Amino acid sequence: MTVHSRRRFFGAGAGVLGAVALTMLPLPLLADVGTGPEPVPPIEDPRLKALAFRGVDAARSAGASYADVRLTHTRTRRFDLATRGPSSEEEAMTVGVRALVNGYWGFSSSPVWTPDELARLGREAVHQATVNAVGGSGDIELAPAPAISDGNWTMPVERDPFEISPFEINDFMQSIARGWVPAHLHGVIFSPWAVAFQTQEKAFASSTGSYCTQRTYLTDGSANQINLNLDAQNTGGATGLDCLTPAGMGFEYLTADRIPLVRDHSITEEIQRAVEALKEDLLMPVKSVNVGRYDAVFDAHTMATIVDSTLGRATQLDRAMGYEANAGGTSYFNDPLTMVGSYRAAAPLVTLTANRSERGSAATVQWDDEGVVPEAFTLVKDGVLVDFQTMRESATWLKAYYAKIGMSVRSRGCATAPDGVDAPLQSPPNLVLQPGSRANFDALVAEVSDGIAIKQASIDIDFQAMSGLGTGTIYEVKRGKRTAIIGQSGFLFRAPELWKGVLALGGSGAARRYGKRASKGEPPRSSASSVTAVPATIKQLTLINPQQKA
């Protein structure tokens, strides 16, 4: 029996293979692709296509009008400063079959990759759909999707974290945590820090004859904290690096000297800058809240969070139509089929686009989990709601609208199954708040004579993505300068008013990208996506003391 080394298929030379073998044995999990059990082949192996289609064919034979299959092979490796080595390592293979029978979806999944199991899953998915056809007859429509003929795609990364020795990753993290502190800044601790690397190989097959394989990466170092002690009296504070949020990148996400749209300096310099900014804040005078309405400048980090929690949620068509009502909630676009195309969702200078193609973003793929190529699209154009996030089924709900504007009915490619064991569900794509004309955050602040500025806010939004509470570092702004920190402060907002009150936006030089995780569905599953945003000035935001009881 030949041992199939996955390294061979990734273009690594023989010498590299030898060195890699010393430090990182492949984990030859088992699959039965029809010729008996053998170590699992790489996802590009043509025999996996036959395996996947066993599930599709079994579902069709049992009566499905449409069926699709996802085989996933996921590896996760987590490194921790505290445990000094891979603190956990996980590898899982799962497969799921989805079937459409008379307008009802059924789904079945398990961890076994064998022809018999694929056939069982196909039959079970049909059984689930057939028996649970509750709620009125009528077929559903799926937007057309061109068939994929043996497509293959690997997310481009510079350094595959699973090809690198864990010693190297370990040493790098230790050197960052210990080695960067300049002499004049004692009392700084960069700890804890955990970095998780994930790689997933996925094969997709559908009854339209599509077959494709993809390999994606996700790196997340956002669990970090920088503690600063200013003096012997323990005055100090804590901050963190926000340039390590989930991203579709490899080890270069940590080691590169700069990452466009994420950071302009190395991680070491970013830590120093974060400490300097924290020190500056700690030395600022602190004032108490003067409750009222103020023009507010938000930094890119806060705008990304606001985009993600308001428009990013409200424009999910399944949510707007009530399909998440029992879980996360609905949308303030509560009449989506009428509002699309005409509803004024934001000020005319706001345009929000979506894609799943940006290099380095967390939701980037070549095909979504229904085999659709996600093309870039616009959700809000010049302030008007012009589209929604959709999958193949929900895209057809906008049929009348697309016909009116002369667009064909196509899924926006938002179908996501985080793992083969999960059914595909609509999840957020990468979002981009298109830049405006101002240089940056400081330039926006310079235009405010009496207002506030907000950095790194976290947002609590309600179950219609409408009203929210934000807390973060809030500064008083007088005559264009940040003059004090407003202690114990927060802001209340209503998303429609906030977006219509955007007065100015930062330019492309001030754009920053952040990875976000979203939890959705029943049972809940989480997926990652990126939001690229610019700083903005918002009109008349309500400033409160969030800890003030009635």
Place this chain on the structure above:
Amino acid sequence: MTDTREWRDAVPRRAPVRLVDSARFLSKAECEAIARRVFALARGGGQSQVAISSWWQGELRWARNRVNLASDRRDIRVRIERTVIDGHSGAVTTNQTDDASLEAAVRAAERNAAVRPAGLRPVPFEPPPVPRMLRPTTAIWSEATYALDTESRSDIVRAIIGPAEERKMLSAGYLEVRGASRVTVNSDHSTGYDAPWDLPYTQWTQAQLSLTVRDQHGTSSGWAGLSSYDWSAINAKELAVRALEKALASRDPVALEPGRYTVILEAQAVADLIEIVAGSMSRLDAESGRGPWALQYDEAYHRMRTKLGRKVVDERITIGHDPVDPALGLVFGNLATGAQPVTWIEHGVLTNLSYPRDYALSQLHTDTGVRAMAAYRMSGGDTTIEEMIRTTKRGLLVTRFSNIRTLESGSLLATGLTRDGLWLIENGNISKAVKNFRFTESPLFALNSLEQLGPAERVFRPTVVNDSAQPLTPAIVPPLKVRDFSFTSTIDAI
């Protein structure tokens, strides 16, 4: 029981499912075989620990009065930890159980143990043995849950959707049944009920049903839900009727002035608030000066004094957990963290805060830890909700809270939103539906401003993680009437 039969008799049933269908999740024999193979594959001495969990779920989700996904899913997790060189350990998790995969995982675990630089940790001392004790056992296996097959689930949902549709309302919801097993075996300790680091093979079931009914224009919303290991404890018809009635009764809500109100919190709302308290019960935090239970630094003992032993909430409140109570789920922690009954608050007095065994050995000079508050039973009273309403001159009736966040850890001041049904009570009667509020209040303040308590009941607890057999955290919680509850702003969301 009779309600379950009603649903089932509508459609002829298939042959009964046999007691344990090992194809759906791993049986005891299969788990033992896996553990034996892992121990045999180990190289380099030391110890091995194998933790095997497996789960099966039947799921049915609907929205807009129509099923949108019916699923049958299952998965396995095998976590292998090898402790070799100088006590360093490495762990690897896989979901495949064939020999080749297990061998590769064992090698990878041994390799991870070696990655740690030598000499970084002192030679581990051998802690004193955990005192011998019997692990309490309780059966939370329900045949009613495990046998709730696809046909039965569809009958139930059909009967839930029908009434909502008749009233021109939109029903959305989720029904889930799960069967799962878990075992942890160590190579150097004997298996069996006395081994402190082992978890004997345990299988259990879980069921949940929740639904939201809204009107066609999204101007009203009602919710009801329940979880239990035993499907027969969940009355689907009653939940469906309750959600529908709440939705019908919450149409045309009016905005009220924010302020302090007497509130009648249904059990679900109380459980939502107690979650904040549950997360704060750490002795380490308290003795480091953090959280609501720290007092002040004691110079003599070089330790932060805590509120242990002091009255912290109303004397009618007792919160504890007894592992032999089937309504309270299972304890999966090892015996060293205590598989004993624990009471965290007794008649208003803080009696226990959680800590791990290491802390017990080094700081408190005792042998075992105290487990954290996750599943719990809270004491109740005799006042029904109807009686609470009758005796309220002016107040609000709350179905549940949502989107809760802690604002300040010292007082547990939190903020969140009411959801799915809020009504004004005037002179002993429900008078009108009210728009949702944001509250800014501390659950500790609420538990100190108690007027009346109702009989404790089980509440809805969603499955939190879907890719591993997580322990249950059921809660038995009373409805409460609380005075001076602070609502700070109105929201438009429904």
